[in-house]
Amino acid sequence: MTAVDLRYGDEVRRRMASLAGAGTLAPGPDVIVGQAGDRERGAEVILQLRVAVEQVTEARFLAFGCPHFLAAASWLTERLPGASREELLHWDWRDAAAVLAVPPAKFGRLLTLQDAVRAAAANWPGSGAGTV
Amino acid sequence: MSEVIYLDNAATTAVDPRVVEAMLECLGPGGDYANPSAVGHEPGRRARARVEQARAEVAGLVGADPAQVIFTSGATEADNLALLGAARFHRERGRHVVTSRTEHPAVLDACRQLEREGFDVTYLKPGPDGIVEPAQVEAALRADTLLVSLMHVNNEIGVVQDVGAVGRLCRARGVLFHVDAAQGAGKLPLDVERDCIDLLALTAHKVHGPKGVGALCVRREPRLGLVPLLHGGGQERGLRSGTLPTHQIVGLGAAFRIAAAEMAADGARIAGLRDRLWQGLAGIAGVALNGHPTRRAPGILSVAVDGVEGESLLYEMPQLAVTSGSACATTSGEPSYVLRALGRSDRLAQSSLRLSLGRFSTTAEVDFAVQVITSAVARLRSIAPLPPA
Numbered sequence: 001m002t003a004v005d006l007r008y009g010d011e012v013r014r015r016m017a018s019l020a021g022a023g024t025l026a027p028g029p030d031v032i033v034g035q036a037g038d039r040e041r042g043a044e045v046i047l048q049l050r051v052a053v054e055q056v057t058e059a060r061f062l063a064f065g066c067p068h069f070l071a072a073a074s075w076l077t078e079r080l081p082g083a084s085r086e087e088l089l090h091w092d093w094r095d096a097a098a099v100l101a102v103p104p105a106k107f108g109r110l111l112t113l114q115d116a117v118r119a120a121a122a123n124w125p126g127s128g129a130g131t132v
Numbered sequence: 133m134s135e136v137i138y139l140d141n142a143a144t145t146a147v148d149p150r151v152v153e154a155m156l157e158c159l160g161p162g163g164d165y166a167n168p169s170a171v172g173h174e175p176g177r178r179a180r181a182r183v184e185q186a187r188a189e190v191a192g193l194v195g196a197d198p199a200q201v202i203f204t205s206g207a208t209e210a211d212n213l214a215l216l217g218a219a220r221f222h223r224e225r226g227r228h229v230v231t232s233r234t235e236h237p238a239v240l241d242a243c244r245q246l247e248r249e250g251f252d253v254t255y256l257k258p259g260p261d262g263i264v265e266p267a268q269v270e271a272a273l274r275a276d277t278l279l280v281s282l283m284h285v286n287n288e289i290g291v292v293q294d295v296g297a298v299g300r301l302c303r304a305r306g307v308l309f310h311v312d313a314a315q316g317a318g319k320l321p322l323d324v325e326r327d328c329i330d331l332l333a334l335t336a337h338k339v340h341g342p343k344g345v346g347a348l349c350v351r352r353e354p355r356l357g358l359v360p361l362l363h364g365g366g367q368e369r370g371l372r373s374g375t376l377p378t379h380q381i382v383g384l385g386a387a388f389r390i391a392a393a394e395m396a397a398d399g400a401r402i403a404g405l406r407d408r409l410w411q412g413l414a415g416i417a418g419v420a421l422n423g424h425p426t427r428r429a430p431g432i433l434s435v436a437v438d439g440v441e442g443e444s445l446l447y448e449m450p451q452l453a454v455t456s457g458s459a460c461a462t463t464s465g466e467p468s469y470v471l472r473a474l475g476r477s478d479r480l481a482q483s484s485l486r487l488s489l490g491r492f493s494t495t496a497e498v499d500f501a502v503q504v505i506t507s508a509v510a511r512l513r514s515i516a517p518l519p520p521a
Contacts, residue, residue, distance in 0.1 A: 008447070016447060022515040039519070040479050042441065046517045064516040066443040 009101035012071040019070065021077025023060045025050055034120025037112040039064045045073055047116045049080060051125055056080045056088070069109045072096040076113060088121035137497045137504075138453045141338075141490030142287055142315060142432050147383070148340040148491065154386040155342065158182060158379035168376045169367060179378045186385025190347050193388040194313070194332060195323030202348045202368045203381050207314035208238040209361070210333035210348035211281075213372065214310045215242040217358030218279055218331060219251060222308070226278035232256045232264045233473040235283050238333075239312055243281070251278075260475050261424035262291035266298050273301075279308040284316035288470040288486055289423035290432025292320065299328030308356070314338055314346075318391030319399060319429055324349055330356055334388075336380075340491055341387025345380035348372075394491075402489050403430035405498050409487060410435075412502030416509055422471060422484055431489040436476060437505075439519060440512040442483040448508035452501055455486045 008016075025031050025048045032051055037044035043065040050058040059077040063070050075096055080088070093110035096102065102110060121127075138146070147155075158164045158179070168183045170176030184198070191198040204210045219229065231243055233255045243253045254272045258264045269280060280302050284295050295311050302309040310331040313322055317332075318339035324332055335346035350356055350371070364373030391398075410433055413419050418438035437445060442456040467481035476484070487501065 005447075005450075019511075019515055035517075039441075039517075040477070042479070042482065044517055062515055062517045064439075065441050067447045070444060070515070 007103075008067055011075070011100050012067055015071035015074040015100075016067050019074055021059060021061055021074045022063075024048055024062065025058060025060050030125070032120050032123040032125065034116040034118070034123065036115035036119055037065075037109075042066070043069050043109040043112045045069075045113055045116045047073075047076070047080075047120050049120050054084055056083045065109055065112075066106065068100060068102045068106050069113070071100050072102065072110055072113055075099060076117070080117075085121050085124040085127070088117050088124070091117045136451060136453050137501055139487045139489065139493070139497070139501060140453045140455055141493070142290070142486060142488035143455065144337045144343060145340045145490045146492055147337075147342055148387065148390060150390060151341055151383050151386045155379045155383040158382050164378060164382075166378075168378055169365070182378055182382050183376055186381045189385035189389040189392075190334065191349070193318060193322070193392045194334070194349060195325050196332070196349045197352060200324070200349045200352050202350060202371050203376060203384075204346045204348055204372055205344055206337070206346040207236075207312060207333045207335035208346075209372075210335070210346050211236070211238040211310075211312050212242045213348050213358060213361050214331035214333055214350075215239065215279070215281060216245060216361060217371070218308055218310070218356065219246050220249075220359040221357040222278055223251075226274075226276035227251045228274050228277040229253045229279045229281065230256065230269060230272045230277060231281040232258055232283070234258055234262060234264075234286055234288075234470045235281065236287055236312055236314065239281050239283070257473060261427075262286055262289050262422075262470075262474055263424055263427060264293055264298075266294055266301055269298050270301055273305055273307060277305075277307050279310060281310040281312070283312040283314075284322065285313075285320065285429040285432070286423070286470065287315050287432075288468060289434040289474070290315075290429045290488075291423040292316065292427045292429055295322075295329065296327040302330075303328040315432070316429060318388060318395065319431065321395070324351070336384040336387050339387050339391045342380055342383040345377065345384045347384065398491055399430045402491070402493065405489050405493055405495065406430060406433050408495065409433055409489070409498045409501065412499070413505060416506055419509075420480075422474065422476065431493075433487045433489075434471075434484055435487075436471075436480040436484045437509060438480065438483065439516060440483050440509055442485075444512055445483060445485070445508055448511060449504050451504050454501075456482070456484065 034047040045063040048060045049056045059080040061073040063073045093114040164179045166175035166179040168179040187198045187201045308330045314335045330351040332349040337343040362373045420436045422434035467478045471481035
């Protein structure tokens with residue numbers, strides 16, 4: 001009999017199985033990057049977003065962190081396509097916390113994810129910052 | 133192979149079937165289940181005989197006289213009885229205690245209790261290899277030093293301290309010497325006389341005996357006084373009240389008897405498995421051994437895995453029962469204090485794995501573990517940002 005590790009909910013387990021959205025996008029003028037965190041502090045993420053017609057069309061992540069953090073990054077890459085710059089600027093970590101049943105002790109790691117989303121928004125084409 | 137490969141024998145071990153058989157003889161109707169203190173009747177005397185046989189088996193493993201052995205609920209209680217009991221009894225002789233930063237919480241927390249009672253405790257910092265040198269102990273001794281406490285084998289990294297050298301040093305200076313031998317007893321030779329150990333804490337469940345039973349060996353010549361922790365029926369010469377659990381004690385004795393008889397063969401085989409495991413893992417880039425390369429107990433291997441996060445690494449390996457950091461502290465989420473005392477960064481301490489082998493570990497299990505760990509590390513690194521140059 002295999003005992004389920006109750007520290008992780010179904011959505012975390014599902015996402016850790018596939019790690020959907022992990023990887024990188026081919027660099028180009030339409031790809032923006034948001035980076036946040038520090039592996040010395042246990043969580044680091046790089047988001048790459050392809051932008052067209054004022055919307056995110058594609059998202060990928062690279063991440064170092066606990067299963068909740070990796071699952072949240074994966075979940076985020078599926079949520080971001082279709083988002084505008086304004087929506088990125090207002091993305092809130094609590095959405096991921098609720099969906100993934102992240103324990104309060106790890107909320108700080110989701111703030112790292114929020115920082116990465118907002119850093120990407122700051123690099124939105126035409127906002128004055130760069131693309132890759 | 134079973135569904136999950138058990139590589140957590142430093143946390144606890146499977147009870148040897150020979151031990152189970154001995155214990156069962158003391159449980160059911162017709163068995164030796166009577167109260168060993170009830171020597172007024174035959175069943176009680178039979179139970180007492182089993183307890184005394186176990187006492188001799190425990191003593192035999194560590195070169196002690198059976199009269200030195202006090203049964204306890206495990207090493208934690210034995211450590212507490214040794215430290216608190218000796219310090220409280222001899223407090224007029226001195227209020228200074230020396231120990232190391234990498235001791236088990238059973239010792240460290242007992243030392244903190246002594247601090248609350250007015251004792252001064254020196255916590256020695258081991259070298260990067262986890263070794264506390266006898267010269268460090270010597271330098272820490274003061275005129276008012278009452279007691280030195282040093283573990284035999286570290287539970288997280290498996291390094292072996294030179295307890296004999298420290299024991300002789302303490303004996304020469306008239307300082308009491310306590311050794312937590314929870315991880316070492318039954319795996320490496322120990323002798324309370326040769327090593328000048330005044331108080332030796334032991335447990336059954338690290339050597340394929342049952343949980344819930346251990347012992348404290350207390351020096352008899354000259355007699356070492358202790359203040360008991362428990363009060364009640366006056367069992368164990370008044371040092372540990374409570375009805376003696378015959379089946380547990382018989383299990384402890386059987387486990388130690390088997391360990392003594394098979395120590396050399398088991399040790400060589402398990403050390404071979406540990407070396408095979410290390411050779412397999414050393415092939416992964418960024419993997420480093422924690423602790424001294426050669427002064428190691430046979431069954432414990434601790435490795436730091438750079439470039440992966442510890443919790444995710446464990447998550448990726450549901451086929452393996454291993455631990456990250458200290459087994460006694462893994463629920464805290466804090467990096468291991470032992471690895472930090474060795475100078476490991478928080479990140480490397482957090483991404484360290486302890487793999488511990490036992491009598492029932494096999495070559496196939498070790499090879500499978502290497503495959504699983506290699507694969508898990510590769511998967512996590514493949515999705516991680518490149519580390520800083």
